[in-house]
Each structure stands twice: as C-alpha cells, then as structure tokens.
Amino acid sequence: MSRPSDRVLGFTLLAAALFAATFVDATLQRAAHEPALQRTERLVEDLRLSDLVLFTEARYTRHLTQADLHSAFQDHPVALEHFPSGSLLPPPALLLDRHEPLDREAAPSD
Amino acid sequence: MNRWIEKQRHLIDFTASSLARRKGKSLGLLVVYTLLVFVLASVSLYTHALRNEATRVLAGTPEVVLQRLIAGRHDLIPPGYIEKIGRVRGVQKIEGRLWGYYYDSVLKANYTFMVPNDRRIPEGEIVVGPALERSRGLAEGNGISFRAYSGELHTFIVSEVLAHESELVNADLVLMSEPDFRRFFAYPDGHYTDIALWVANPQEVRNVGLKLINALPDSRPILREEVLRTYASIFDWREGMMLALLSAAILAFGIFAWEKAAGLSAEEKREIGILKAIGWETGDVIAMKFWEGFLVSLLAFLLGYVIAYIHVFHFEFALFAPVLQGWAVLYPSFALTPKIDGLQVATLFVFSVLPYTAATLVPIWRAATTDPDTVMRG
Structure with a gap:
C-alpha cells in the first residue's frame, strides 16, 4: 500500500462498499419494520384516519386532505398564509383539480 | 490490458x-x-x-369522507344527512365520524380528539398518542384535566398509550368515548364532524362521489384516491x-x-x-x-x-x-x-x-x- 494510487483506489473501494451496504441495510430494515407497518395500517383502518401527523401547528397541515380551499387564508380574505409548514406542502390534490382550471378559465374582472 | x-x-x-x-x-x-x-x-x-x-x-383510509361546507367552511353534519346518503345506490357502509381539535394552553400544542368507532372506551377514560405521553409526561393510570371551551375542567384517566411504532399516524391523538366527546365540546346530539363511507364496488367510487354531490349539493366528498394522491405529492x-x-x-x-x-x-x-x-x-x-x-x-x-x-x-x-x-x-x-x-x-x-x-x-x-x-x- 505504498503507491498513492493504491491508497486512493482503496479508499474509493471502501466508500463503494459502504454505499452497497446501505442497500443491504435498507433490505434488512424493511423486513424488521414490516410487522409494525402492518399494525399501523390496521390502526388507520380501525380509527378511520385520513392523515399523517406531520405538522400539528395548523388544522390544514394536520389534516392536509381535509382542508378546504380557504383554510390557509382563515384570518381574513387576503391574509397571507403564515404557518411555516404551509410553505413546505402543496395544497391537497383534490383542491388543485377542481379550482385550478376555473382560475385559468375565468376572465379577469374589469 | x-x-x-x-x-x-x-x-x-x-x-x-x-x-x-x-x-x-x-x-x-x-x-x-x-x-x-x-x-x-x-x-x-x-x-x-x-x-x-x-x-x-x-391505503386503509375510508373510501370516501364526506364533509359539509357552509360558506366555504367545514360544518357539522346535521341529523338526517346520513339517512339521505343511505339512499344513494352503491354505498355499502356509512359511519359518522366525531373528531376535532383541542388547543392545550399549558403546552401551547394542538391535539386531535377523536371517538373511535370500532373500539369502546369507558366514560372518563382516554387513550393518548405517544407525543402526548412524551410532552405531558403521561402514563397509563395518570389523570389529566382539559379545560373545555365552556370553561369547565374535565378530568380523564389515561387508560392506554398508543403504540410508539405508529407515531406517524397517532402521535397527537386523544381517543375518548362518544358521551365524553359530546359533553366536552358541547357537541349537539345527532350531529357529526363528517361521514366516512365505503362503496360496494371499488370501480364505482367516483360515480358514487358524483351522486353524493348531486343529492347533497352542500357536501364535499374526499375520495381515498385523492388522499393518496395528496400524500404522493407530499413535499x-x-x-x-x-x-x-x-x-x-x-x-x-x-x-x-x-x-x-x-x-x-x-x-x-x-x-x-x-x-x-x-x-x-x-x-x-x-x-x-x-x-x-x-x-x-x-x-x-x-x-x-x-x-x-x-x-x-x-x-x-x-x-x-x-x-x-x-x-x-x-x-x-x-x-x-x-x-x-x-x-x-x-x-x-x-x-x-x-x-x-x-x-x-x-x-x-x-x-x-x-x-x-x-x-x-x-
């Protein structure tokens, strides 16, 4: 291991082995998490849950799919959306589907 | 070489x-x-x-969640609504859901209060999510008081803490019995937060959604497919x-x-x-x-x-x-x-x-x- 190329290639190989190890670890962890995931699926069915607890700060980020079009502007009609998580999440797919085309088709008022 | x-x-x-x-x-x-x-x-x-x-x-979320909107805002489901849905063809099972938010001024945190439909919780008891266990230091058998919007204090005994492994969906939940929920929020009898329903034929879900909007124009159905699509585009x-x-x-x-x-x-x-x-x-x-x-x-x-x-x-x-x-x-x-x-x-x-x-x-x-x-x- 005296040549510089041996050291560089050795280090690169080690990094590549670690890279490959992440895939092995992912497979092992997936198998280990499976029973817990199944129990979570059952809990969602039993409690009729519809959303993930990702952001509890505002109701439209806690129950993202249950939000209406106006909930992000709840304080007054032109209020800016002010919860930080609101800027991370896109609006629910359902709202975009129904309102976006209307916005595009509507003629601007004079 | x-x-x-x-x-x-x-x-x-x-x-x-x-x-x-x-x-x-x-x-x-x-x-x-x-x-x-x-x-x-x-x-x-x-x-x-x-x-x-x-x-x-x-994937196990209700096939359709039906909300009622008044002036663009989510409103309670009045009595008689569920019966009207029952007449829509293709609907297999209907359930009123009772849930809501509670702001805890001690922690300055929001909880989701909910009445489970498949599980009986005795009055005066609650089941809490793991985030509550952590942040309020709760454990099985502990008592906790919440101040209702009417100003009254209600005390509950924690009968169980939900599993930590499912924290992604249960962290902030507080499960309680229906009478406790109605008393706590002064929820009018016969009213529900929204309705969960299941459709007999999975191919028909979209049609049933359309029929629901026609039969109940003030309603907004949220299909499971839309829930999944929303989370598929998450972040x-x-x-x-x-x-x-x-x-x-x-x-x-x-x-x-x-x-x-x-x-x-x-x-x-x-x-x-x-x-x-x-x-x-x-x-x-x-x-x-x-x-x-x-x-x-x-x-x-x-x-x-x-x-x-x-x-x-x-x-x-x-x-x-x-x-x-x-x-x-x-x-x-x-x-x-x-x-x-x-x-x-x-x-x-x-x-x-x-x-x-x-x-x-x-x-x-x-x-x-x-x-x-x-x-x-x-």
Whole structure:
C-alpha cells in the first residue's frame, strides 16, 4: 500500500462498499419494520384516519386532505398564509383539480 | 490490458500526488462537495421514504369522507344527512365520524380528539398518542384535566398509550368515548364532524362521489384516491422551501466548482506545459485530469450518500427536522422504513459526478492541445 494510487483506489473501494451496504441495510430494515407497518395500517383502518401527523401547528397541515380551499387564508380574505409548514406542502390534490382550471378559465374582472 | 491498467494506475499515482501537494484546496473541495451531495441525498431519501410510507399506511383510509361546507367552511353534519346518503345506490357502509381539535394552553400544542368507532372506551377514560405521553409526561393510570371551551375542567384517566411504532399516524391523538366527546365540546346530539363511507364496488367510487354531490349539493366528498394522491405529492419538489433555499447552495457550489475546475491556475498550466515538454501526450494529460475530476466527484457522491442514508434512517433526519417541525409543539418521532429509489440515486449520481468531471476536462483539453512553450509562458 505504498503507491498513492493504491491508497486512493482503496479508499474509493471502501466508500463503494459502504454505499452497497446501505442497500443491504435498507433490505434488512424493511423486513424488521414490516410487522409494525402492518399494525399501523390496521390502526388507520380501525380509527378511520385520513392523515399523517406531520405538522400539528395548523388544522390544514394536520389534516392536509381535509382542508378546504380557504383554510390557509382563515384570518381574513387576503391574509397571507403564515404557518411555516404551509410553505413546505402543496395544497391537497383534490383542491388543485377542481379550482385550478376555473382560475385559468375565468376572465379577469374589469 | 495489463499495460493499460498499469498506465492508468501511474496516472492516478500522479493525480493523487498532485492533489496531495494542494492538500488544503483539494480537501476543502471534497468536503464542500460531499456536504452538497449529503444535503440533496438526505432530502430525496427522506421524501421518497415518507411518500412511500404514507401511501402504504393510508391505503386503509375510508373510501370516501364526506364533509359539509357552509360558506366555504367545514360544518357539522346535521341529523338526517346520513339517512339521505343511505339512499344513494352503491354505498355499502356509512359511519359518522366525531373528531376535532383541542388547543392545550399549558403546552401551547394542538391535539386531535377523536371517538373511535370500532373500539369502546369507558366514560372518563382516554387513550393518548405517544407525543402526548412524551410532552405531558403521561402514563397509563395518570389523570389529566382539559379545560373545555365552556370553561369547565374535565378530568380523564389515561387508560392506554398508543403504540410508539405508529407515531406517524397517532402521535397527537386523544381517543375518548362518544358521551365524553359530546359533553366536552358541547357537541349537539345527532350531529357529526363528517361521514366516512365505503362503496360496494371499488370501480364505482367516483360515480358514487358524483351522486353524493348531486343529492347533497352542500357536501364535499374526499375520495381515498385523492388522499393518496395528496400524500404522493407530499413535499413536492416544486413547493419545497427547503429546496428553494438549497438552489442557492447548489448555484454557489456550481460557481465554486466551475471556478476550481474550469479556471486553470498558473501553477496547473505550468505543470501541463512541463508534462508536455518532457514527452507526455495530450491524451495522457487529459486522462490524468479525468481521473482527478472523476475520483473527487465519485468519492464526494459515495461519502455524501452514505452519510445521508445514516442521517435519514438511523438518526431520524435530525439535522433538518426543525425545518419540518415549523411552529408545531407536538411532532412525531418516527423511524422511516428505508425505501430507496434506484432511479433517484442514479439521477443524483449523474448530476453530481458528470458535470464536475466534464468541467475539469474542457480547459485541460484546451491547454493540453496548445504548444507547451505557449502554455508555460501563460
């Protein structure tokens, strides 16, 4: 291991082995998490849950799919959306589907 | 073949020694490069795994959730509504859901209060989610008081804490009996928060949704497919504030790498001139520089990716979690199941390794094809 190329290639190989190890670890962890995931699926069915607890700060980020079009502007009609998580999440797919085309088709008022 | 390999090894020897001579600069580049790959890989691994887990666990969500809207706002389901739905053909099962939010002024946190339909909870008892257990120090058998909106204090005994493993969906839940829920929120009898319903034929869900809107024009059905679609687009790349911030970092790195790779220093130019003067061919000089660019970017990619993997799946995305938590007081602590998208990793590889390698080659090719004397004189 005296040549510089041996050291560089050795280090690169080690990094590549670690890279490959992440895939092995992912497979092992997936198998280990499976029973817990199944129990979570059952809990969602039993409690009729519809959303993930990702952001509890505002109701439209806690129950993202249950939000209406106006909930992000709840304080007054032109209020800016002010919860930080609101800027991370896109609006629910359902709202975009129904309102976006209307916005595009509507003629601007004079 | 052996001769070729030996030649490449000599070139790598030369590149490694040349990088070692500029130790500070080379290490600095490797560290910044690795950090950039780390940040990008962390975000993409996390969002992919979360998206995957969301789609998987939410597959069991009610087929249709029906809300009632008044003036664009969610309103309670009045008595008689459920009976009207019962007459819509194709509906197999209907249930009124009772749930709502409670703001705890002690912790300044929001909880989700809910009445489970498949489980009986005795009056005066509650089942709490693990985030409540953590933040309010609750355990089985403990008592806790909540001040209702009427001003009255209601005391409940915690009969169970929900499993930590399902924190992604149950962290902030407080499950209670229907009489307790109605008393606590002064919820009018016969009213519900919304309605969950199931359709006999899965192909008919959309039609049933349309029939519901026709029969009850003030209602808004939310289909399971829409719930899944919403979570499939979770942290959409276009929408991510984090990525918007990141784009500045990527740009900064782009300038840095371009400057480093494309602008040859006088020292490097001289080096090329000398190499050519002592008999190196243009191809050798380019191969030597190719190895430099390729090895640096490959190492940065491998190290950045491995650290990102450990960060996301073994340290719960700890460095970026504050960005996700926002102003929320209660947040779930969950270990995501690793799900790696090969295409995503390949894209990251292509975008992190190729541009840098290419950027190193272009100026070298220009310098290496000119006369050694001109190159040395600058």
